[in-house]
Amino acid sequence: MMVFGGYNTTDEVMTATNKEYSINSHVIGLNARVNVGPAYLKGIIYSGQNQLNYGSETSWVWSAYYDAATDSITDIDALGWFLVAGCKVTDMVSLEAGYGQRKLERERPGFDKDEDKNAMFYINMPITVAKGFTITPEFGYFDEKDQNIAGVSKDQGDTTYYGVYWRMDF
Numbered sequence: 001m002m003v004f005g006g007y008n009t010t011d012e013v014m015t016a017t018n019k020e021y022s023i024n025s026h027v028i029g030l031n032a033r034v035n036v037g038p039a040y041l042k043g044i045i046y047s048g049q050n051q052l053n054y055g056s057e058t059s060w061v062w063s064a065y066y067d068a069a070t071d072s073i074t075d076i077d078a079l080g081w082f083l084v085a086g087c088k089v090t091d092m093v094s095l096e097a098g099y100g101q102r103k104l105e106r107e108r109p110g111f112d113k114d115e116d117k118n119a120m121f122y123i124n125m126p127i128t129v130a131k132g133f134t135i136t137p138e139f140g141y142f143d144e145k146d147q148n149i150a151g152v153s154k155d156q157g158d159t160t161y162y163g164v165y166w167r168m169d170f
Contacts, residue, residue, distance in 0.1 A: 002031040004046075008054050014066050021073050023064045025050035039087040044100075048078040062104055062116070077105045082120075097123040108150075117145040118156075132169035138162065 005028035013020050029046030048054065052063035065074040082100030089095055099121045106114040122140035129135055144156030 001033075004029050004031065006054070010053060012053075016066065016068060017071065019071075021066070023050055023053045023073055024075075025054035025064075027051065027054060038089075039085070041083070041085050043081065043083040045081040046079070049075050051076070051078050062106065065106055065108065067108055074106055074108055079103050092128045094126045095123070096126070097121075112148065112151040114149050116147045119143045119145065134167050136165045136167075138165065 005026065007024070007026045009022055009024045011020050011022050025048070027046060027048035029044060031042070031044045033040060033042040050064040062076045064076060066072075067074050080100065080102030082098060084096060084098035086094060086096035099119070101117065101119045104114075104116040108114065120140065120142045122138060124136050124138035126134050126136045139162045140160070142159045142161070144158060147154050147156050
């Protein structure tokens with residue numbers, strides 16, 4: 001089990017007002033793994049605020065929001081989790097599957113709560129062909145779910161993927 005976290009504060013000048021605002025951001029979470037013979041279960045859960053300002057460089061996170069009506073910064077709250085189960089079927093073949101969700105929320109005066117959610121599922125089968133050589137077929141599904149901004153809901157679609165990853169260690 002591992003607990004992780006971090007805190008960051010930055011000062012940013014908003015071009016709309018030419019004023020400086022302090023933006024606080026953090027992340028805290030827990031990783032865990034349990035082995036039961038040839039099987040294992042592992043997972044992660046985290047909570048964060050203003051993750052883009054914290055330094056998360058993904059397309060999924062939002063930065064803090066400047067609210068001109070109140071001349072203040074509105075924080076973005078994030079919550080996510082992912083659970084993975086796997087087992088060694090033979091000395092050469094393993095199976096692994098995972099599922100998780102994450103959600104962003106922002107509250108702005110005069111609007112419904114802004115939300116962005118998504119979920120992901122995958123299954124793969126690592127095959128050890130020889131020592132240091134693994135082939136892993138994988139199938140996955142990523143559901144962007146609905147995004148709700150200022151009371152307007154928008155379906156963001158989904159993606160199904162499949163492929164084969166191979167790795168050779170020398």
